[in-house]
Amino acid sequence: DVQLVESGGGLVQPGGSLRLSCAASGFSFSDYWMSWVRQAPGKGPEWVALIKVDGTESWYVDSVKGRFTISRDNAKNSLFLQMNSLRAEDTAVYYCAWPVRLLHYWGQGTPVTVSS
Amino acid sequence: DVVMTQSPLSLPVTLGQSASISCSSSQSLVYSDGDIYVSWFHQRPGQSPRRLIYKVSNRASGVPDRFSGSGSGTDFTLKISRVEAEDVGVYYCMQATHWPFTFGPGTKVEI
Numbered sequence: 001d002v003q004l005v006e007s008g009g010g011l012v013q014p015g016g017s018l019r020l021s022c023a024a025s026g027f028s029f030s031d032y033w034m035s036w037v038r039q040a041p042g043k044g045p046e047w048v049a050l051i052k053v054d055g056t057e058s059w060y061v062d063s064v065k066g067r068f069t070i071s072r073d074n075a076k077n078s079l080f081l082q083m084n085s086l087r088a089e090d091t092a093v094y095y096c097a098w099p100v101r102l103l104h105y106w107g108q109g110t111p112v113t114v115s116s
Numbered sequence: 117d118v119v120m121t122q123s124p125l126s127l128p129v130t131l132g133q134s135a136s137i138s139c140s141s142s143q144s145l146v147y148s149d150g151d152i153y154v155s156w157f158h159q160r161p162g163q164s165p166r167r168l169i170y171k172v173s174n175r176a177s178g179v180p181d182r183f184s185g186s187g188s189g190t191d192f193t194l195k196i197s198r199v200e201a202e203d204v205g206v207y208y209c210m211q212a213t214h215w216p217f218t219f220g221p222g223t224k225v226e227i
Contacts, residue, residue, distance in 0.1 A: 044206075044208055044219045044220065044221055044222045045157075045165060045208065045210075045219045046219065047216050047217045047218070047219075050215070059215050059216075061216045062216070095164060100212070101153045101212040101217075102153075102155065102167070102170045102171075102212070103155065103157070103165075103167055103210070103212075104167050104170070104176060104177075106164040106165055106166075107164065108164060109164055
């Protein structure tokens, strides 16, 4: 069975940093693009970033460009999201989701709260 | 960015009856491979979204055949026939043809 398990969320002050992780299993992780999607409280989901199979190409939504970095470790079937210069509007549950254009599988999400 | 619009935003339903949700996109969603990457998701409070329909009309594994998707170009529809109590929640359409991929605002279905 496919499993996506996110971790690393928490409470952080504005301007702070967090690194999210996603442990993937049940599929050939190194063969697929991967993605992060977030959902702010009371809002619909929002795509955050995509990364190519070998990590050489990544795409970001404009609101996080220059602040967030998506990366992966295919040897460990893991996906990461480094979040810097966090803002209140980044407060959301962050999901790892697969496959990229179809999102058949979502993790349980890890909550991030940016507040002083 | 592609804007996805849903209607209605709130949908009272009667158990056993059918319900339809519409989704419109601000531009054509035909990808270079010929597919249209429009999906529908259902989300209950406190849960992750669950995929129902992908590529306009394909029912995902384990999804009851009460759910069906249709559409083309820029207009898409999710139909729920014989609504059951477990169908309450918020339904989102999503396009994954043009980056950034985008979701609709959601339709809240209530009994």
